[in-house]
Amino acid sequence: xxxxxxxxxxxxxxxxxxxxxxxxxxxxxxxxxxxxxxxxxxxxxxxxxxxxxxxxxxxxxxxxxxxxxxxxxxxxxxxxxxxxxxxxxxxxxxxxxxxxxxxxxxxxxxxxxxxxxxxxxxxxxxxxxxxxxxxxxxxxxxxxxxxxxxxxxxxxxxxxxxxxxxxxxxxxxxxxxxxxxxxxxxxxxxxxxxxxxxxxxxxxxxxxxxxxxxxxxxxxxxxxxxxxxxxxxxxxxxxxxxxxxxxxxxxxxxxxxxxxxxxxxxxxxxxxxxxxxxxxxxxxxxxxxxxxxxxxxxxxxxxxxxxxxxxxxxxxxxxxxxxxxxxxxxxxxxxxxxxxxxxxxxxxxxxx
Numbered sequence: 001x002x003x004x005x006x007x008x009x010x011x012x013x014x015x016x017x018x019x020x021x022x023x024x025x026x027x028x029x030x031x032x033x034x035x036x037x038x039x040x041x042x043x044x045x046x047x048x049x050x051x052x053x054x055x056x057x058x059x060x061x062x063x064x065x066x067x068x069x070x071x072x073x074x075x076x077x078x079x080x081x082x083x084x085x086x087x088x089x090x091x092x093x094x095x096x097x098x099x100x101x102x103x104x105x106x107x108x109x110x111x112x113x114x115x116x117x118x119x120x121x122x123x124x125x126x127x128x129x130x131x132x133x134x135x136x137x138x139x140x141x142x143x144x145x146x147x148x149x150x151x152x153x154x155x156x157x158x159x160x161x162x163x164x165x166x167x168x169x170x171x172x173x174x175x176x177x178x179x180x181x182x183x184x185x186x187x188x189x190x191x192x193x194x195x196x197x198x199x200x201x202x203x204x205x206x207x208x209x210x211x212x213x214x215x216x217x218x219x220x221x222x223x224x225x226x227x228x229x230x231x232x233x234x235x236x237x238x239x240x241x242x243x244x245x246x247x248x249x250x251x252x253x254x255x256x257x258x259x260x261x262x263x264x265x266x267x268x269x270x271x272x273x274x275x276x277x278x279x280x281x282x283x284x285x286x287x288x289x290x291x292x293x294x295x296x297x298x299x300x301x302x303x304x305x306x307x308x309x310x311x312x313x314x315x316x317x318x319x320x321x322x323x324x325x326x327x328x329x330x331x332x333x334x335x336x337x338x339x340x341x342x343x344x345x346x347x348x349x350x351x352x
Contacts (some may be wrong), residue, residue: 010105018098025074031266035332043175047144049075061090092188128351174216200232241323263287267333270306282326283333
C-alpha cells in the first residue's frame with residue numbers, strides 16, 4: 001500500500017510500484033496515449049512527479065533503444081500498471097525499470113480525478129509515501145531550483161553525421177532529448193553536444209555552422225549564465241531553439257516568461273502557424289511560456305497555441321534565429337513539424 005498526497009490535502013490510496021520510500025515533487029500530468037518510455041527518460045521532467053492520464057501504462061514494456069536520456073522524474077503515477085507486456089521489442093517490465101532507476105511510483109489511483117484537480121487548481125506539489133504525513137509544510141514548500149546542471153552532460157561529445165557530413169552543429173545541452181541529435185545527424189550534421197555552462201567564446205572558437213539550443217527542465221529565469229551566453233551568440237551564426245532553449249532565447253532578447261496554470265504535456269497540442277494559418281498537432285512538455293506581449297522589437301510571433309493563445313514560436317529575422325516551444329523531434333508523437341530541422345539546415349546553407 002502507498003499514498004499520493006497533494007499539497008492541498010487531497011489523498012489517494014493505491015499500490016506501490018517501483019522502489020519503496022517517500023518522495024516529494026511537483027505534480028504534473030501528461031496526456032499521451034503512447035510514449036511513456038520517452039516520458040520516463042525525458043530530462044525535462046526533472047524534479048516532477050508525473051501522472052499519466054491514459055489508464056493503462058506499461059503494456060508494450062520497456063525498450064532501451066527508445067530512451068530519450070537519463071531518467072530524471074522523481075515519481076510516477078498510473079491508473080493500471082501492466083506487468084505482462086506484449087511486444088516483440090520489450091526487454092523488461094515498467095515496474096522493473098522503476099526499481100532499477102530508483103523511482104517511487106504508485107498505481108491503482110484515480111488519475112482522472114487527480115488531473116481534474118490540477119486543471120482546476122493549477123500545478124501543485126505532492127508526495128508519494130508509505131504513511132500519511134501529519135504535516136504538509138515540506139510538501140507545500142518544495143521548489144525545483146537550478147535543475148539544468150543536474151541533467152546536462154558533464155563533457156562534450158561528438159556524434160557523427162549519417163552518410164556525408166554537410167554541417168557542424170553545436171548542441172547546448174540543457175537536458176537534451178536524444179532524438180534532437182538523431183534528427184540533426186540524419187540530415188548530414190555532425191553534432192557536438194556541450195554542457196549547459198559552455199561559454200559563447202568556446203562555442204564560437206569551435207567554428208560551427210549553427211547552434212542548437214535544447215529542451216530542459218525548470219524555471220527558465222534560473223539560468224542567468226546561459227541566458228547571457230545566448231545573448232552573445234545571437235546574430236553570430238544560425239540558431240534554432242526548442243522548448244527551454246526557446247524560453248532562454250526570449251529572455252536573452254529582453255522578453256519575459258510566466259508559469260502556466262498546469263502546463264502543456266502530451267502529444268496532442270494544436271499549434272497555429274500565424275503566417276499560413278495552418279494548424280499542426282505537436283508534442284509538448286513545459287510548464288512555462290514566453291509572454292506574447294513582452295516580445296521586443298525585431299522578434300516576431302510565428303506560432304501560437306490554438307487552445308490558449310500562448311507563445312509557441314518566435315522568429316528573430318535579423319539575428320538569423322528562430323525558436324519553438326513544442327518538440328519537432330517528437331517521439332512518440334506527431335511528426336508534423338519535422339520540417340523545422342530542414343529550415344535550420346537551410347539557414348546554415350545561407351538559403352533561409
